[in-house]
Amino acid sequence: MSGLTVVIAPDSFKGSASAARAAAAIERGWLRVRPGDRLVLLPQADGGEGTLEALAAADPAYHWHDTPPVTGPDGHPTPGRWLEAPGGDAIVELALVSGLPLMAAPDPLHAHTIGLGEVIRHALAHNRSVTVGLGGSASTDGGAGLLVGLGARLLDASGRPLPPGGAALADLARLDLSGLARPDEVLVLTDVDAPLLGPEGAAAVFGPQKGASEADIAVLEAGLQRWSEVVGVDPGQPGFGAAGGTAYALAAVLGATITPGAPQVARSTGLVDAVAGADVLISGEGRFDATSMQGKVVGHALGLPGPHRRIVIAGEIALEPSGIATWSLGVLAGDPAYALEAPEHWLGLAGEKAAQSVMP
Structure with a gap:
């Protein structure tokens, strides 16, 4: 042969x-x-780590954009990057700016997705349609941080902004979306079909991978429960638990469509x-x-x-x-x-x- x-x-x-x-x-x-x-x-990916790299390697018409430093999952600055597709859509990857490897040590209660929202906001200056690859998240904040990065405010009963992270969501009283930067279309790539809450949800299944103890999981579950009550969208849909619940914020607030990542990347490459x-x-x-x-x-x-x-x-x-x-x-x-x-x-x-x- x-x-x-x-x-x-x-x-x-x-x-x-x-x-x-x-x-x-x-x-x-x-x-x-x-x-x-x-x-x-x-090389392939499913929306998680390496998604942008796989797409860029397959077609030289993809174009990289670097942003000013964004807020990493532990609050420290981290480089921001996104990819412009040949058709003009923006593609961002959670793992690059809000991923667990960016943490010096896991911090399951306080890690957040603010940086992902900031990268999306930079991309919106060029492109109104955004594809978001989810995977490798450091946090279980239900995507609340992502919305903060896009200009939303999370307020407690006294009108004070909440600190970042999933633990703080239990004190959420109001979600102010008046300053939110909204893409025209959002597509979410993931290989996770877990719901937001419950024994098969974001905190219970994926929290331990991010360093969460049993006590931490209970705190995070309570925060996500409150988060879903304030957002007001059923948290039980498959996929809402992806990336610590980031898919929930993208779908429930930004109207994103959730789709399996591997077939999408396979087609694109x-x-x-x-x-x-x-x-x-x-x-x-x-x-x-x-x-x-x-x-x-x-x-x-x-x-x-x-x-x-x-x-x-x-x-x-x-x-x-x-x-x-x-x-x-x-x-x-x-x-x-x-x-x-x-x-x-x-x-x-x-x-x-x-x-x-x-x-x-």
């Missing part, structure tokens, strides 16, 4: 390698074994057509398990019509679907910790192994 067309379309390996770096490392390994193949690199004409598809992520097949990048890619040979490379493999070849970086390294220390080395080795597996 020679002259294969190979599409390499991983998600990010969170905490170790971006989707673009992972794809490049796999490519290097593959070409060491099969230098005559045609490799197409299309040309993955669907590329896979249809390929001989081999390689996708991957940090951990490949049953949840990977439920609307995430890898599951969506594997479900596209196209090549007979499909390969998954992941830091950890906890699922072995029929007909899918899998390579675990942790197994190749002999220890998951070793794989994390040099992810691109092991991604390259996995690329070699994958290429050897298609040799006659």
Whole structure:
């Protein structure tokens, strides 16, 4: 077998390698074994970390915009960036300005999304339609901070502005939207279908990932409950719990449409057509398990019509679907910790192994 067309379309390996770096490392390994193949690199995302990078890498017509520093999730300044699509829409990514990795230490009660609102406000000076990628949030503030960044005011019973963060929302008496900057259209990309409240909601399910204790979760749940009462929109709709409830503010106050992120990014990057004409598809992520097949990048890619040979490379493999070849970086390294220390080395080795597996 020679002259294969190979599409390499991983998600990010969170905490170790971006989707673009992972794809490049796999490519290097593959070409060491099969230098005559045609490799197409299309790093993917689902609205979370790496979404803007994936879109920009796929099409040079996307244009980056840098903003003045915005308010990070811990109140410290952080760089602001957004992406202008070829059609003129603005695309922003929560993880870049309000993400957990920006925190020196988790602060589940006080972290916020003000910076995301500030980036959107900068983008509105150029573009009235905005796509928001949600994922990797540091906070559980229901998107209240985002609205503050857009000019809203959250007031207590004495008319004083609330401090940032989800814990303060329990004292919310009034939401003043008179100064709110509103996009004409908002599209939200996410892979989360959780509601805002309850045992499957933003605080209970995702709070622990942001450092929340059981006591913290109760505080955050009470704040989100009060937030939904003041906003006045049913918090039970699927997806409202995404990114600590940020999707709720975007949909309930700004009228956003929530859509699965992986298919949207796949269409925008040309993955669907590329896979249809390929001989081999390689996708991957940090951990490949049953949840990977439920609307995430890898599951969506594997479900596209196209090549007979499909390969998954992941830091950890906890699922072995029929007909899918899998390579675990942790197994190749002999220890998951070793794989994390040099992810691109092991991604390259996995690329070699994958290429050897298609040799006659």
